[in-house]
Amino acid sequence: MVYYDLLLRVVAENVTSIGIDNVNYSWILEVKCNCGNVHTAEFTETDEVEAESSKSGTFNFIKKCKECNQTMTISVYNKSAKNIDCNKQKQLFCTFDCRNCTPVNWKPSPGLVLVSESGSTFKDVELSEDWTEYDEKGEYPLSIEKWEIEFERNKNLK
Numbered sequence: 001m002v003y004y005d006l007l008l009r010v011v012a013e014n015v016t017s018i019g020i021d022n023v024n025y026s027w028i029l030e031v032k033c034n035c036g037n038v039h040t041a042e043f044t045e046t047d048e049v050e051a052e053s054s055k056s057g058t059f060n061f062i063k064k065c066k067e068c069n070q071t072m073t074i075s076v077y078n079k080s081a082k083n084i085d086c087n088k089q090k091q092l093f094c095t096f097d098c099r100n101c102t103p104v105n106w107k108p109s110p111g112l113v114l115v116s117e118s119g120s121t122f123k124d125v126e127l128s129e130d131w132t133e134y135d136e137k138g139e140y141p142l143s144i145e146k147w148e149i150e151f152e153r154n155k156n157l158k
Contacts, residue, residue, distance in 0.1 A: 003077055003154035004103050007090040010127070011145045014135065017115045019083030020094075021123055025112075027060075027076070030105035031098065035068035038104065045076040065100075072101040077157070083113075090150055095157070103151045116142055 010018050023045040031041050043061035050058050051073065059073040077095040084091040096103060108127035115121055118138030125131065131144040 001158070002098055002102075003095055003157040004098055004151045005095050005154045006093045006103070006106055007150045007152055008084055008093040009088070009090040009148045010084070010086045011147070012086040012114075013143045013145060014117050014138065014140050015086045015114050015142050015144070016117055017083045017085055018125075018127070019113050020081050021111045021113050023079070025081070026109045027094075028107040028109050029074065029096070029103045030107070031072060031074065031101040032104050033065040033068060033072055034070055034100050035065060037065055037067050039063060039065070039072065039101070041072075041074050041101075043074065045079065045081070059097075070100045073097075073099045074101065074103075083115075090148065095154055106149050106151075108147075114142070 027043055029041045030038055032038050041061045047060045048058045049062045059075045061074040064071050075097045077097050080095040084093055110124050110126040112125040112127055113123050114125050116135045116138055118135055120135050120137045127147055133142045135142050
């Protein structure tokens with residue numbers, strides 16, 4: 001088992017935190033198979049796919065690479081998705097258990113939740129650099145100025 005942390009940094013105006021709405025959030029990752037081919041993996045934390053070999057267990061995502069015939073599996077580790085504070089350094093957003101593949105990119109999908117400085121909650125947000133909204137409670141504009149991701153191998157989990 002190899003664990004990868006998705007680190008996220010969001011630079012925003014008048015937004016204090018960002019997180020996922022629930023366990024049905026659709027994760028879209030680009031993953032590189034051990035042979036080098038890049039594949040798209042789309043799954044939710046509640047997806048349960050059983051491996052061909054029953055002793056391997058269940059995962060959130062399973063795909064066999066057409067080039068090398070290896071089976072890639074991915075699961076969200078132990079409900080690890082967290083809310084992160086905006087305008088800080090990169091922070092741990094989620095940890096994935098990846099077998100026979102390495103995550104190389106995350107494509108945000110709708111379902112994120114943002115909290116403004118006034119405490120207003122904005123649901124079903126799709127993270128983009130041109131996201132804007134108006135906070136009526138706080139009477140000010142909100143925006144996502146930029147976001148950065150990085151995958152880092154988690155050396156503490158075995």
